[in-house]
Amino acid sequence: MKKIISFVLFILVSSVVLVGMTNTAQAQNDPSILLKIAKHAQEQLESQINQDSSDKTKQLFKEGTQQIMALEESLRNNDTDLAKKHFLSTMKIFKEISQQLTNSQSSQAEVITRKDTVKDPSADLLRIQDYVDNIKIIAKKYSTSIDFSELDNLFVKAKKQITDKQFDDALQTISKIKQITVDFNNEIRAHASQQEQSRAKEYAQKYLEQLDRLIEDVKNQGLSEDIIQKLETARENLSSATDPHEIIKQIREIISIKEQFELTKNDRLESRVMQIEKILLKLSDSDKLSQVDLDDAKKTLQTIKHHLAQDEFETANKLLQSLATLLEQFQD
């Protein structure tokens, strides 16, 4: 029975690796998309080359066409490496052709490194619409009483103005939308700020518990009074901090002390333990894990914590990784 279980475990682990590898390997094993991209570009450029185009451009196009034929040939022969080379050569040639066509159409090739100033503000509208859609979801999360109907009407209006080619009017409407969006954003951030304060306090509380364990550990190790004093002072400062920024400042101060006295060796593992605890908490609310398995997982987590407290980092790390792997199977 144990042999079977061991074998199944091995299969599980291997399949996790295999899935990861497949993502890369399989995706790169469809070189036919290279031909599609190249042909698409070829057809577009062909329609733009005319009698007025320079001989050099026409010659380049011939070379590009030959490269595509070579690309097709290499694909037929399943020679992927060669196909990739032909694809890159083709696209290099087509890029040059595009630039030549541009130069011939406009003697002044203007280089713009930022947004192009176009008259049609469709992209601007689409961008702000995406942003507002995001804001709406967050507003709902905070149960705010923000009324988006005016904004929605303005979006409809701007869309119509763009359809009717009234771009100046559309720009004005978009400007109004942006102004309202800024106001809404500020309102939502005010709501978020209130909740952030309680989240920050909760986080500080957890950090204090962790710090208490560290201070205890430092005392047990017989480290100097100076270190203990610094940590205890930092603890006092953190426990009295209420403002989120002050909390961050105090935690940064503690991290700095820990780094100064090389007390960070188990921080990373503590972080992983916190993550696993979060996963277990989520799983305990679902029926994905039986109570027995859940209890086993919790017990293992306690063992890990015990090893951490005993400075048995290697053992704790191995157990942690095994537990994390198993829990991942049950996560969505």
Place this chain on the structure above:
Amino acid sequence: MNPEIVPIYRKKSIRKDGMLFVRTDGILETMVKAPLILAGLIIVTVLIPLQTSFSSTRILELIIYSDGSTHVSTQIDVDPSEPDFELDLFGKSIDNFVAVGDAGFLLSEEIVEDKAIIDTFGSSSIIIDYDIDDLISKEGRVWTFSFDSPSDYTLLMPKNSVIVGMSGLPNNMELVDEQTKLGLTAGLSEINYIFTPINPTTHKPTISSESSFNYVNAVVIGGTIIAAVTCVVLLLKRKESKSSPSIIQTESISEKQIETKSIDIETIFSFRPEMREDDKEIVKFIFHKGGQVLESELRKKFLQPRTTMWRAVKRLERLGIIEIDKKDLQNLVKLKKNLEEEK
């Protein structure tokens, strides 16, 4: 959960004098199991840091708008023990920045040049959205997207654009609502494109290589699930005294559907005419399932990777077509009964 995966305890059986006493009746099992578990642990040790290391980008998706700006959407795993997280932005011209934590709450941030300091306060995963103008330049009518990516990513090209130059190789391509979506690998990529007034319907690629990829992936994942279930069943048999029959319950929501057919499917489509064709298929499926399905069911139906389906569902949520609830830690996707409220 299998406590047997913890061979480390066996070290305690080694006595101080260095002698190891082994029960001879269990020697075969020990010899067979130890190498297997050791090999498994080595693989996991190599793999886990890559998959779950802190501050790793889980999802990165870019959308190019027709005016040369780019929307960046990314999901990042962060260290829950850190109070804040410093994010490297892909440029300095940042607009519409939104950072959301684990529970969907807005996180405050401070942007200084191309860095954003986000107050995470224990979040282990954050979702970030912003617009940026630094990734695209234009010379004449040739636009150039230039990006040095820290991870693999997808890139949605603007409508009516044609790629005329590429410095790297895409690993995937699909057509999404008349827009080309490329899968690209980490590293520096340069893509040149032009806009064409002609709608080149006949020229457009129609095959998504993602579909073939998904079949293989599905087989592997299916194998994993079968192996996992087998493992759990065996474990349960071992623990007869403690056994509790519920391990993984895949509940079909469709049996418990709430009829939401008061809204006609055409009404939904006319409500959002700009909806993508592939998104319409998703909406149709949800509609025919009675108005709500699990996101995992959608992935199975459309053979889409988790990230792709997640984006599709979020897109539909933003359009006000669906809402997302949690059911047993899974996303339950529901058609909205009242579309007007989001209009």
